Amino acid sequence: MKIKIICIGVLALSVTTGAALSKRADGTSALDDAATMSPFYTDASMTTLKPEADFTAAWKALKDEDRADMLADCNDDVLKAKHPDFCQMGFQLGGHQ
Known part of the structure; x- marks a missing residue:
């Protein structure tokens, strides 16, 4: 029973730490x-995504590290809620959801 509790604690800590690490050094x-x-x-208020072909081209133009950072940020519930369409497209292009 203690091992289950320890494992759950480690999992919770890793999820929390992963979200914190997805942020830049300046927070x-x-x-x-x-x-x-x-x-x-398409707009400065970042509410309307560009068409899929344009989005895909912009996604592929990023460095692998930048794409990974963005997908990590999309795993943060607060950030994902601010950019749900972007995160959905990013996950689709990144190969997972």
Whole structure:
């Protein structure tokens, strides 16, 4: 029984730490950076995604590390709620949901 509790604790800690590590050193997220996100949206308010072909081209133009960081940010519930359409498309292009 103690092993189950320890395993659950470790899992909870790893999930929490993973979300914290997805943030940049200054505490911000790539998903909140207008310059980073502008290639994916048609408007400055980042509410309307570009067509799928344009989104895919912008996604492929990113470095692997940047795509991984964005997908990690999308695993944060607060950030995912702010950019649900972006995260859905990113997960589809990233190969998982």
